[in-house]
Amino acid sequence: MSETAVTTPVSVSKGRSLWSDAVKRLLAGRAAVISAIVILIYVLVTLFIYAAEFGSSRFGWGIPLTNYNEKVGSEYEPPSWKHPFGTDYKGRSVLRKTFYGARTSITVAFLASLISIAIGVPVGAMAGYFRGFVDEIVVWLYTTLSSIPYILLILAFALVLKDRSISLPWPGAPTFRLAGIASVYLAMGLTSWVGLCRLIRGETIKHRDREYILAARSYGCGRARIIFKHLLPNVFHLVIINFSLQFVGFIQAEVILSFLGLGEKDKPSWGAMIDDARLTLTRGFWWEMAAATLAIFVISLALNVFGDRLRDALDPKLRTE
Amino acid sequence: MTVYIVRRLLYTIPIVFGVLLITFLLFNVVGGDVAGLIAGKNASPELQAEIRHEYGLDKPLIWGWDSQFVDHFKNAITFNFGKSWHDREPIIDKIKRGAGPSLSLTVPMFIGEILIAISLALIVAYLRGTWIDTVTVLLCVGGLSLPFLSFILAGQYFLAYKLGWFPVFFWPNLSTPQYVALPVLIGIVAGLGSGVRFYRTVMLDEMRNDYVRTAFAKGLAARKVLFKHVLKNAMIPIITQTVLTIPFLFLGSLLLERFFGIPGLGYLMVEAIGSRDFQVINAMTYIGALLFVVFNLITDICYALVDPRISLE
């Protein structure tokens, strides 16, 4: 029985790593793409405002959008073509305040998430990997922290950090005064790493005895390499999902802090806008609250949808296809 | 089992110690001279000295047996929280009095939210991919991002003041259910957003498992598969999420109590921080921590009841 060589090249799909496969499947879905674009827009707005602010302070650009303090009309003008979002108690355009508010809220939420990841992930990973004494201490710390009501914790931290100047440990480093939102996102960050830490610890414990870790250990990997090079990438999808969902939580927390008077004081933020507006709601000036709430709704929806789709894309079970 | 419980109870001691340590550190750093506050308008120095003496503030901060640090722990363990600086009322009475109304508000809210959120989540997860699923997700995220305060203002203005279905505010001759009804309703509706979203993800993860397919292959109706097989398996993440919020129920709800005149403990904490009433804050956090640790244990025991694979070593 003669063997006929096969001539036509057969397409062999090239190996797809976890990430490229996930990203491909993620971006295939319409909803995920839209929400990614919305998130991108918010980030761009924030960067644009930072740039404009830097520009106007350095080169005197008079970009109207960032000049939130300018009186554009009489007080409490309802939304009109001239002022799409109407004006506030000082006659300033609510549209500009909402844009500027994005800068504050996105920065606060982003930096707070960053802090909580910077603490939560390594601590969780170490606790999960080393077990024993280290694990006991970490579990004690985060159980203690989570047994204190969140409102008290964040209030206390915000009060403690208010107008404190922090000098970094190494000599010569600048001491900078914690102005305005600095104390807010620091307070939020320091009180919210607990959830992520517990999650990462659980995952690390699960992955710790997996073959690929034993293998890495067998050819002499150092502990740090194992954790950061092998273990974390496999649990990192949890971090991203957690990041997108916690982001919304931070924006909400900023609203509560403003209600309690600890948020941003002179520059507009969504929290301050909602807090200002709540008093005038019964007088029928609804647009300031509507603008801020709409801004929060859109970014929250985008983050939620993106988070969900991300979870589906990164879910190991689905990858068997 | 009892060995496990005893070991866990012993384990609570370091936790409670940690909580007391943190509250002590936080508030001695936050500052604001308290004696001046109590003394009031134009307090003479010796009056302030007397106040410091009465509240033990003149003792050394940490070192030595009779220091504030040691007192802080002694008082906590013996549940003698002393008097509130603000209005001289013994704190134990204040907490006992406030716990009732707070719980009458938060417990129905807690139960209502769980029942509604879980059933909604089950149904929506089952109808995954249909328009109902997408609409519900939209509603959830909407509810999530709307500030809680606007729910209250809108609810009070329309349901109570304009339509009059509910009393606007607490009133002496109203029975508890009458004046608690509207705040509980608002609390549930406002909380549904995050509740349904979380439970939906849990249900979806659970529905991917093979035993669901076997259940259907046996000829079971979807209702039975959902509410018997899937729900019991989903209890584990549900327990984690819900049982740990129970200890904080006694804290009441900050805004609802303030806007509907329910004399609970909700605003007590914020007022105490505002007026540097450390005694009240320590008491509330200490009780909160005790409850939290106990419920942590209850959570683990619930796990063992629900999931046979988990054994309490």
Added chain:
Amino acid sequence: MTAATNDIILSVRGLATHFRTHGGTVRAVQGVSFDIRRGRTFALVGESGCGKSVTALSIMRLIPTPPGTIAAGRIELHGRDLLKVNDAQMRSVRGNEIAMIFQEPMTSLNPVFTIGDQIVEAIMLHQKKSRRHAWVEAEKLLARVGIPDPGQRVREYPHQMSGGMRQRVMIAMAISCKPSLLIADEPTTALDVTTQAQILDLLDDLQQVEGMSILLITHDLGVVAERADDVAVMYASKIAETGATEALLAQPLHPYTQGLLRSLPRMGVAADRLAVIPGSVPDPREFPSGCKFHPRCPIGCDDPRCSSLEPELRQVSEGRQVSCWYSPGFETPEESQDFDRRYGRDKRKSPSA
């Protein structure tokens, strides 16, 4: 020998199941037809991803819709088309007239209910029995499937049992209502060889005693050879060839079947490397044109007709069907003249031995 139609318990005609995904519609099963006779084991064999599990789930109408839908076809059980009955009637069929066991015994049982609960649930669902009776019945079933000390085992949880033991429980649950057809979707793939043999022996024994027919889904030709009475080879959502097992193995007509058989290690045949069918199963979203096997087919890979015109399943001899232009007796004279006219005689390949 054409069997009398009355002993055909399940006949599938032109079954098509499609899945809507982001990348477009996946036609997992296209125009599949076969019959299962009473008391016989019918094997559905093919590489993974060829649509055999989807066929099984379609019979049970367990295809998850929204993504999936049963686009066309008839599935007749004792003459009744299961695709036309309503939910309630279908539920009374599942577990009662047709039962199913799955590949992953480790995860197929509900971890938080006892074995007894899950079996009793199946019994009481379809038979009017009191709970006590159902428990006794469950213990008897466990004994019937060879589980030692059933009285104790019935109260245990799935995680306290081995893979093989759990598959036996699944079988016990399946036969609890004496179904006329048992669908076994790769029942032994996840088990080690010795347990595999025991499970298959158990299935044969149940078949002899209960007279139940079995639809065995597998990719293991060895199992097909030993256990199956009839067999259908599936490739890329279609049936390549069907027939009685001995006849088919002795004289495979479809090049794909031949390739499969060639890649089996043979006792006594020295070969340093096993023969391999080049390439891999096509992506269901972009099926090749014409006959789906043509890119990998030693004969038809550069045959213009194979790459453009897809052969449908035809009866070529008693109890034998095949869908390949070059298998003997397939091509009608008109078609061969049409081929010569269109592509020229020299393009014609010689049929495999």
Added chain:
Amino acid sequence: MNGGPYCSGTGSSMRLFCRCLLLAVLLAGIIGPGGCKRTSPSRSEENVLYGAMGAKIRALDPGDISDTVSSSVAAQIFECLYEYHYLNRPYELQPMLAESMPEISADGLTYTIKIRKGVQFADDECFPEGRGRALTAHDFIYAWKRIANIKYVSGNWWIFEGRIVGLDDWRKYTDTCDSAADVDYSRPVEGLQTPDDHTLVIRLSKPWPQMIYLLAHLPTAAVAKEAVDYYGDRIINHPVGTGPFTLKTWNRGSYIELVRNPNYREDFYPSEGEPGDRAKGLLDDAGRRLPLVDRIVSVVVEEDPPRWFLFMSGKIDISGIPKDNFSEAISGRGVLDERMKNLNIRLTTFRDPSTYWIAFNMEDPVLGKNKPLRQALSCAVNREKFIDMFTNGRGELASGFMPPIMKTYDPNISKIPGTAYNQARARELVAEAEKIHGGRLPRLVLAIPGTDTVARQEGGMMKEWFQTVGLDVDIDYMDWPIYQSKMKTKSLQMFMSGWVADYPDGENFLQLFYSRNMSPGPNNFNYSNPEFDKLYEQLAIMSESPERDELYRKAERIAVEDCPAIFIMHGVAYVLQHDWVHNYKPGIFNYGTAKFRRIDAEKRTSYQQLLRTQK
């Protein structure tokens, strides 16, 4: 094979079931808990006053009271020696538990006061067989000694400090005792004598004409020793007084209910008042025995919106106007809105004895020595706009610190040049100030006691006004405890504050600028001017006379000339009341006014129909 969930809807019936279950659950969530239909509370028709309090009551023990809410409730239960006449303006004192006005010795140091006979404490279990005991002069001495007792930690000791002969020594004695229990109240105080049960002789260390006002101030009310001994720490929950009402139930933090005191003495509605009172119907009940209502129910409502809803739905009788509902209630300048008139709601406006300012810390290196800078700051603030924006126009422009309602108000204080709002002048002054300071002015810091929205808006406006005249001022928001402790330790540069008079005598404001009252005393400006001090010490001991009034005006001019603060406004109060509330006349200094009010119960119930037609 697509690994999606295995079990989603295979049949249509299942989908139908899900939809109706979904609907049922949603409906239950909405309707279920709120099942009760509109409850019209069973309003007992008899005589009840319903009120709302803006904050929780802190204490009902006179010696310990310092906030207005607790005073407004305690004043219905306890009584002092003197009270302000309910209707006469300007305010004048009349005997309450005293029989007559005090006999004052020539040197103004000895006051002899006759105590009214036949006055009884309310019945209470702390008295033998629960019967209220007759009031004697000893009850006053006991009350005042209790305030002096350092162990009692009373916030009202400032009233008697250094005033009564021997009382300060008595306080030092209490300081030596190690616990409150073993303080011996029978230990005599030289300046407080009781020749007989109904005569009280007070000897002062130095003349103090304002003393009479302090004897009408609630903390100096009569307290029964038996009650304090019987209840001990729980006295704060069991007030026992001689007033028209006694405490029935007090659900702390929620509501309080007072009922008529059967033992109350014979007290009658005044039969003469201010011209125009008769026209307003304030004298309809002249001569009737007080109190005119049987019960008072007051609910704690700390947020504005619910308090406004309660008032508009007729649940509470009287209410101020929250800032955010102002335009709903008042159209134009102080005129009641049409809808309010249709609901027969009446508006009363009256002047507050208050002044609000931004104080300068005179010991601050930058501000202290730079008067043009202080004047520039003062000229930068647009007072008209501030009053309009933050109090909806409820206030009068201030150029000095003496409020217009005071007898010694100096109308031409505003003629003192250089402090009124004038941006051009402000810029000139800034240039002048920079010359004195030598170079560019540093960034100043204005502290604001409040972190909520209104505080932020006020801060924002101020910062903008200072910026327009070239002054860089940073706003520092802080909560009340930190603000107080910083003010008391002189560590605030500029801070927004004010003062509400305790009694209707200009001296109460002048003492704020007396150098010996510097922080932690009330002089938080840390202002010291030897000429002003000399004048103050002279007028402090003079009894009331036109010469003294002239000295008051001279002293105010000196202080205002130094521009120790940016004087912004004097408060004007707007109060709404329903038409079933009679005899309502605002009285700032007297709190015990519930006994004068009368309720027309039918009008209250008929209000509900009226409301339905309006809504």
